[in-house]
Amino acid sequence: MKEPSSAAGELLQTLADHVAQSAKETLHVSDELAEAHGAEVARQMATVWGGQQVYMPEGIHVQASKLHQQIFDEWKGVIRSTLAPVTSRWSGLNQIALAATQLAQFLVGARLALMPVS
Numbered sequence: 216m217k218e219p220s221s222a223a224g225e226l227l228q229t230l231a232d233h234v235a236q237s238a239k240e241t242l243h244v245s246d247e248l249a250e251a252h253g254a255e256v257a258r259q260m261a262t263v264w265g266g267q268q269v270y271m272p273e274g275i276h277v278q279a280s281k282l283h284q285q286i287f288d289e290w291k292g293v294i295r296s297t298l299a300p301v302t303s304r305w306s307g308l309n310q311i312a313l314a315a316t317q318l319a320q321f322l323v324g325a326r327l328a329l330m331p332v333s
Contacts, residue, residue: 227260227261228257230253230257230260231250231254231256231257232253233253234256234257235249235252236249236253238252238253286321286322290321
């Protein structure tokens with residue numbers, strides 16, 4: 216890591232370091248390529264947002280979006296596996312009620328998992 220000469224330089228260097236680490240872990244690229252990619256992303260961010268005051272949110276919406284997709288994917292699986300063997304209308308309605316109950320229980324558990332611990 217290069218020594219930054221200011222807080223702004225430190226921010227860009229930290230960004231470059233995080234992008235490089237992410238590239239290594241997710242894309243499995245060499246250290247040299249990952250560091251070059253991190254430096255390029257930091258340069259582009261400086262070009263695009265340089266001189267502006269930028270608020271960086273915590274990313275709760277991104278995390279929630281991933282959780283919502285996971286819930287939806289698991290819910291689709293419950294519905295498909297529950298409804299596949301249904302042969303009559305009444306047993307189908309019972310299976311739907313069961314699936315809805317299971318979904319409600321899952322959503323309550325997921326909501327509790329997102330609540331902050333005091």
